[in-house]
Amino acid sequence: QKEVEQNSGPLSVPEGAIASLNCTYSDRVSQSFFWYRQYSGKSPELIMSIYSNGDKEDGRFTAQLNKASQYVSLLIRDSQPSDSATYLCAALTGANNLFFGTGTRLTVIP
Amino acid sequence: GAVVSQHPSWVICKSGTSVKIECRSLDFQATTMFWYRQFPKQSLMLMATSNEGSKATYEQGVEKDKFLINHASLTLSTLTVTSAHPEDSSFYICSAIAGGARSYNEQFFGPGTRLTVL
Numbered sequence: 001q002k003e004v005e006q007n008s009g010p011l012s013v014p015e016g017a018i019a020s021l022n023c024t025y026s027d028r029v030s031q032s033f034f035w036y037r038q039y040s041g042k043s044p045e046l047i048m049s050i051y052s053n054g055d056k057e058d059g060r061f062t063a064q065l066n067k068a069s070q071y072v073s074l075l076i077r078d079s080q081p082s083d084s085a086t087y088l089c090a091a092l093t094g095a096n097n098l099f100f101g102t103g104t105r106l107t108v109i110p
Numbered sequence: 111g112a113v114v115s116q117h118p119s120w121v122i123c124k125s126g127t128s129v130k131i132e133c134r135s136l137d138f139q140a141t142t143m144f145w146y147r148q149f150p151k152q153s154l155m156l157m158a159t160s161n162e163g164s165k166a167t168y169e170q171g172v173e174k175d176k177f178l179i180n181h182a183s184l185t186l187s188t189l190t191v192t193s194a195h196p197e198d199s200s201f202y203i204c205s206a207i208a209g210g211a212r213s214y215n216e217q218f219f220g221p222g223t224r225l226t227v228l
């Protein structure tokens with residue numbers, strides 16, 4: 001099993017809907033998780049970090065971490081066309097190396 | 111937030127030549143920097159971890175003699191692709207962890223360097 005696995009999608013949602021992105025991880029990573037957004041041809045930008053079990057909300061974004069099931073998710077409420085991008089889930093190893101999932105391509109349809 | 115720059119943004123070179131890419135932390139000191147490579151439609155793959163003042167740690171399968179990393183100061187790391195070949199064409203991205211009061215877990219990414227080897 002890879003350190004971090006994501007459904008590569010693509011995922012399409014209508015404008016205003018909730019987009020749900022999911023990621024699972026292995027025992028080889030630590031308990032620090034991150035969601036990055038990457039536009040085509042650009043480098044990733046950090047959206048959310050989550051370290052504790054439960055939900056963490058920041059504006060239209062909510063990250064959810066479930067340690068028992070080893071998954072982390074990102075919900076985007078009121079999706080906008082500008083949210084269309086590839087979303088990367090990442091997790092830290094004990095050596096502080098970031099391992100990325102393959103990314104989920106999200107398209108928000110106006 | 112913390113700003114990381116890369117230079118050049120893109121470079122085209124002939125096969126067999128060497129290319130140097132710079133990564134700078136502009137408003138913080140970076141004790142650790144990372145170099146990633148991303149091929150089209152694929153995720154980021156960690157190449158190496160660069161610690162200021164010491165040798166870089168390379169991931170399995172990355173040739174250290176081909177990808178030379180130097181982290182001579184707390185604000186600058188360089189990646190030199192030696193004897194570049196077309197298969198080295200990729201998007202190279204660096205990131206940095208800020209020391210001190212900033213979250214040790216958060217990596218700040220540079221804008222990336224697109225390398226094309228003819």
